[in-house]
Amino acid sequence: MDNINKTGGLWNVVISLGATVMAVGLALVTGSITALAVAILMSLGFLVSVASLLHMHLVEREGQEDLEVSAIQTGRGGETLFKEGEVLPAKRSREQFERWGVPVVAILLLGLQGLGVYHLAANKLAVVYENLAAGKSVHLVSQMYLGLAGSALLAVILFVRGQFASNLARIQRDRLLQPASDSILFSAYLLFVLAAVMAVSFREQRIDAWVGTVMACLMAVLVLENLLSMIFEIYRPRVSGRKGRLLYQSRLVGLIAKPENLFTTAGKVLDYQFGFKVSETWGYQFLRERLGVLVGVQIIIFWLSTSVVIIEPSERGRKLDILAGSNSQAQWLDPGIHFKLPWPFADVERYHPDQVHSFYVGLEPDENADDSGARLWLKRAGKDYESLQKTGELYFPTGSGDESGAANLVVPSIPVHYRIYEVSPENRKNLENRKNLESGWLNFSDPEGVLKNLAYREVSRYFLGDTMGNLLRAGREQAIVEIKKNLQASVDVKGLGVEILYVGLADLRPPAESPSLVAAGGPNEKDEMDPGAERHSQIPVAMAFESYLIAGISKWKIEYLANSLKQQIESVQTNEVETILHNANMEAKAKIQMAEARMNSSRLQNNPFRNAPFIYPIWLQMRMFERSLTHARKFVVVVKNAEITSDIDLKETIRRGMLEVEVPDNK
């Protein structure tokens, strides 16, 4: 029969209940995610202690019943009275509780643990991490003093009670007292962690989210352990007289509550694996006894290491020493190794004044997007594109360039690169009249936010003064120069101590959406369009603007072709005119020359003609015949007074000129 300490179990329930109520109160007052996780885990511990007490009660009743049955059986007629054995109500109650009640408690624990994990992860941590990712300032913990004091006080109370109850259960071998005692001790450790979180929250609020995440993970592991335990319990062989494991008792909680058990378990495993008593060796015993010391020394070394500061080549450090008194000045640290008082007595803030920093005005590029393709205007791409489009933040108004039209809208993604002015001693002389990191940038609690707002202002201002048609075409280069110049002027006026290095307008595009798409609420809401609603154009604005640009190209092409044709016609015309005039001149010249030649010839032959009027004409005639008939085909017919019929074939056998073709010499 089990040893029962029902009073101890009752105390566990009362203390667990009180501590859980206080933990819930702390979670509500501080608003801390860690405190909420601790409260959930403690409420689970309370449930375990109640189940444990009930179990104790039933076992105790069974024990009393056994005693009564034994007393009756020793008396007269006892054997006949209980011979069937089914009239032991306390025993049956205990058996029924172990068969049905314990699994129900375990399932209830599983459900509560699952709900706790879901609530922490989905409702609390997700929101906090989203805000942290968005760069928003987060305020996670309130009433830190109350939280610190309350959690520390509770932790001490639970630690004392948990240690006592746990040792008592171990000494008395009270297996039913063990689960609740472990839970109380486990809760005490959780509250110590919560106290540490509260202390650190004075300086770093994000610690609450980080530790809260660890708590949620721990709870998820508990869910898994609980589930596995239930599955193993189903397949556990039932041996008569052998007590089963309590389903509501977590091994993980027990291990965390009493880590020394880990050494015992590990020792047994090592003994079994190596075949000799490893757990009795000097080394193992030293490790077991001095582990706490070793961990403590590690912590001290780690703490002392916070007094060493290494400033990287691109960094500037500002040392703030809280023990230096009222005359303390922030001390600037150059790149190299430096020493300071350990945390939390001194702190070093790091800055990167000479590095090029950048941010985007408008749409930020999506880092996860595939950049291999062309970045087309009709492609809706960019970080948080859909949400920005729905809120209208995506669009920057510009002038339309049309007297009768409304403003135009563009979607910019403008990278701005800047550099904070250096403060090193050698450069200080050159920067006497200019704000720098120390005199400008650090005067603002959020200098980068101020710079971003100024950049948005200058971009908005310039866009409103220009037109979309100009910005997307010829006016881009001028816009870059003007915006950069204006932004630098604004930054100088505000005294931020920053040099604007670059403003890029490469990714400036018209809206990729059609009016009907925007009216419908986005690409996913197409089916929900009201058929009776006002009809809007289904042409995307970017496409309409592209058609305008294409029209410009077409215009240029048409004009170019027309001008080319004109030039061609003019060229032909010039040639034709020149040819006509040249031919005319040649003809005229030939005419005159021919006439003059004839004149000269006539003049030269006049004398012989006069002197030999008979023979000279004949001579001329013969010469003419000689020259002209040399190559002519001639048939001479001299037959007279004869009956002869001659058939002369006047057809040429070969063109005569062909016979005059010169055959090239093979040599």
Added chain:
Amino acid sequence: MKKTVNIIIFGLLLLIFGSYMFTFQVRQDQIAFVDTFGKTSEPIVTAGLKYKWPWPIQRVYTFDKRIHLKTTDYTQITTGQGSLIVQAYFCWRISNPGEFMKKAKGSTAEERRRNAEDNLEREIKDAISEVFGGEENVTDKLRVDDIIDGESGNPKGNTFEKLEGKILDLVKGAKSEQYGMELTFVGIRRVGISQNALVAVLDTMVTQWTNKAFSPVQEAENKAKSIRDRAINARETALKTARNEASRIISSASEKETKIFSQMEKKDARLAELLLKLSTMEKVLGKETTLLLDENVPFLEAFSPGFFTRVPVPDSDPESESDGEPESEK
């Protein structure tokens, strides 16, 4: 050894928690207040390590005295059928720490700072509505570029600087100083189209650019046709002129030729005729000529019967008449 380490760790923990409970730090860029059972101390502006009693006896409120930034939400200004959204930002700092501590509500310094900032933001938003809301006719037409322009030459003359100046004038002074705050500057971060007007603007843009796309092509085609027609006309004119000029040149040459022929005729018409005929015949009887000749052709008379009987007897000594040979034979 174990005891010593435990003592050191305990001492360290005591030191850390003790320092948190009994001290606080005021940096150069901070102002602090110590609240003792609800009674607030004078502001502590000197930097360094300060001492205090632990909670709940004393509580410390530490504020950053640097310039703070707050970006407002979008403020929608609606008049008539149109609307405009404006987002602004403003920078402020604590000018009167005592007044700031007194007016700001909250249980922590951060809550008080937020409360004060929210109060100022409300004043700024009211001022934005007042300044922008006066431009009624502009928002009716959705002409954002009419209400604000980067340059001073716009029809309304409302530059960013002017509008920011108006907002600053409305809030700076009494309104900000009542919270112990100094408004250092206000800026217009963005001016945009409200969600209601967005679809209308996009519709207008599609219409505007589609119309603009149609007219250039039409203009270009008309211009191209004009260019082609002008070029063809110019060519025809030039050719006509050239042909006229050619006719004139040839006519002129013909005149000269006629004069030459006239001279030839005057000098010896028969010879000129003979030479012309011979020349023409020589040209006509070219290479591709087939002739059917009989013995009556003068230089073929040798084929005629009795030719040799009719050979003439020389009249005199040819040697004595050598001077009468044609000049060309020489």
